[in-house]
Amino acid sequence: MDLPTRNLEAIVLRVGELGEADRLVTLCGREGGKVRAVARGARRPRSRLAGALQPLSHVRCLLAHTRSLDIITQVELVDSFPSVRQDLTRLTYAEHFLELVDTVAREEETESGLFALLLSGLHLLASGFDPELASRAFELRLLAVAGFELALRNCASCGSVPASPEPRFSPAHGGVLCPSCSTGGAVAVSPGVLGAMLYLKEATPRHLGRLVICERDRREMEGLLRACLVYHLDRPLRALKFLDTLRRART
Numbered sequence: 001m002d003l004p005t006r007n008l009e010a011i012v013l014r015v016g017e018l019g020e021a022d023r024l025v026t027l028c029g030r031e032g033g034k035v036r037a038v039a040r041g042a043r044r045p046r047s048r049l050a051g052a053l054q055p056l057s058h059v060r061c062l063l064a065h066t067r068s069l070d071i072i073t074q075v076e077l078v079d080s081f082p083s084v085r086q087d088l089t090r091l092t093y094a095e096h097f098l099e100l101v102d103t104v105a106r107e108e109e110t111e112s113g114l115f116a117l118l119l120s121g122l123h124l125l126a127s128g129f130d131p132e133l134a135s136r137a138f139e140l141r142l143l144a145v146a147g148f149e150l151a152l153r154n155c156a157s158c159g160s161v162p163a164s165p166e167p168r169f170s171p172a173h174g175g176v177l178c179p180s181c182s183t184g185g186a187v188a189v190s191p192g193v194l195g196a197m198l199y200l201k202e203a204t205p206r207h208l209g210r211l212v213i214c215e216r217d218r219r220e221m222e223g224l225l226r227a228c229l230v231y232h233l234d235r236p237l238r239a240l241k242f243l244d245t246l247r248r249a250r251t
């Protein structure tokens with residue numbers, strides 16, 4: 001009996017083992033959100049599927065629909081992002097992107113924008129753009145797609161424009177707070193960091209390179225966004241922890 005099939009363009013998020021010789025592949029599809037499918041025989045030495053089905057790869061698959069998991073019957077590699085794989089820092093940021101998408105993507109979602117966001121983030125990393133700023137832009141946009149868009153212009157609580165020269169920022173409220181809404185959990189944020197976050201969230205990829213930001217502001221922005229990701233996604237940030245280790249080893 002022929003199984004119904006469909007084409008799916010996707011990015012491979014994760015590859016695990018299944019049974020004796022198969023792999024369980026988690027994909028972020030252009031359609032359908034997160035898709036889990038079986039690559040039969042992909043752990044055998046001469047498997048035609050194994051080479052293309054690596055985490056990070058942009059692929060086009062043919063999926064056969066079954067009552068349990070779909071089966072990947074054919075796969076074509078669109079881009080394996082070699083320039084990202086060859087650089088440990090870029091590769092770790094790419095793993096951070098995959099981790100975040102894996103956390104927020106849902107199965108059987110119609111159109112979330114996650115595939116487009118992930119693909120453009122990976123292209124930005126592959127282009128040689130500053131990987132740290134690429135990551136901050138990705139995190140800001142991912143929070144928005146996941147329903148936790150940060151309020152960076154108006155107070156996250158009452159919506160007024162905070163006129164304070166010393167704005168406060170609250171990861172739990174998801175953005176800046178005006179003086180009257182400011183609570184114990186809010187921290188000081190420099191106006192330059194707020195401006196940089198707005199730019200990274202809204203500028204087109206072509207214009208992102210215009211941003212100039214000092215080391216102190218980079219560290220402040222990194223701390224704020226990490227706090228937001230941990231608070232709203234409630235998951236440890238494994239790839240970023242590894243980046244901390246890399247950074248310490250280099251200084």
Ligand SMILES: [Zn+2]
Pocket residue numbers: 155156157158159160177178179180181182
């Ligand atoms: Zn307020």
